[in-house]
Amino acid sequence: MDKLIIEGPSPVDGTLNISGAKNSALPILAAALLADGPVHIRNLPHLNDITTMIALLRCMGTDITIDEKLGVEIDPRSVNELTAPYEMVKTMRASILVLGPLLARHGVANVSFPGGCAIGSRPVDIHLKGLEAMGATINVEDGFIKARSSGRLKGATIVMEKVTVGGTENLLMAAALAEGKTVLQNAAMEPEIVDLADFLIAMGADIQGAGTGTITVHGVPKLGSCTYDVMPDRIETGTFLAAAAAARGRVRLNRTRADILESVLVKFEEAGAHLSIGPDWIELDMKGNRPKAVSFRTAPYPAFPTDMQSQLMAMNAVAEGQATVTETIFENRLIQVHELNRMGADIKLEGNTAIVTGVERLTGAPVMASDLRASASLVIAGMVAEGTTVVDRIYHIDRGYECIEEKLQQLGAHIRRVPG
């Protein structure tokens, strides 16, 4: 298993391009299954999760051509296998996103039950209830979700009992090809929902209200070809900003957007960062100053994203003062606390709240990555720690960060990958 070795303290100063958003690219790739012709998707990030989603679409019979310059061409007309096998789903929960498109397009979908993961139990009951409300019959057998629809799915008004990003995406994709009008209430408002809706609209879907709590879809009988550019990754953006803030450094991030990251940018300002913002770039400069600890609570968009919680905690670990960090989305997403404490951080857990008292310096240590964003927080901690940090099990990081060590090296960081 590959490891990352970081010699700290490491500078962070430079300019980077942000990649396409993983959490937008995954539903958009799944949504390509709905088309009646080839679709072109550009600005896909080079990530293990994207490779897995492409492999999943291919094992269903989709014809996929990858061109480094032109992007990916997906022709789903050859799909002949309506199953997402356990081997793929177990490495990437987002495989559940093929459920809605397969069912809407083919009337049949067999998707291995995704189960929980390191960050929490992650049920999919709201996805299933919504599809049932649209007329599907769903059984869980042999570890598979087996969904069937006789004829087209039927539009319905669905009130989701909790805000769910994946649930909103599955139902939005299903509704695009359903018969009649679907209203999704208490819908997730994340920018990735808007990106997916824009992709569906580019294919010919009739969708209003994406990005608000109520999305209205008038189903169409067919969706067609289009060319689409995936939006920038707001979590990758926030992660590099957090690295610069923790290291008292400076970073300019190009090919990104500030408007999709407001709740996070506010926290960097509160921490004492100087921010400059352009139409497609963000610059953060600590001017050599230690960050101030900032308190926050995760919640669905537009509030502070759970996917940025651990990286801001790493910054808080070396900040001036004390802060409380409350995680409200996933029950086990404060797992990085134990590894950060092994590096000399002073973090106490009280239920779903972490009380972080900033220390002047962390110390390098061998640490274990346990999930994607927790791993990113350990990399940030390694960069501000004195001495050597070895981050093991970095396959988690490779799910969601494109060439993380190369990008950090570009900022002057002393980090290298050791194949294992």
Ligand SMILES: CC(=O)N[C@H]1[C@@H](OP(=O)(O)OP(=O)(O)OC[C@H]2O[C@@H](n3ccc(=O)[nH]c3=O)[C@H](O)[C@@H]2O)O[C@H](CO)[C@@H](O)[C@@H]1O
């Ligand atoms: C690929 C992708 O886009 N992943 C993101 C997506 O995950 P994902 O779509 O899995 O997360 P959800 O928004 O669905 O989960 C939010 C909460 O709802 C609960 N829930 C969800 C579905 C359901 O049927 N029943 C239920 O109870 C979950 O356990 C969780 O507590 O949104 C999360 C919340 O912003 C992010 O952390 C993930 O990075």
Ligand SMILES: C=C(OP(=O)(O)O)C(=O)O
């Ligand atoms: C939790 C994440 O991803 P996933 O939902 O794919 O596990 C994430 O991107 O932080």
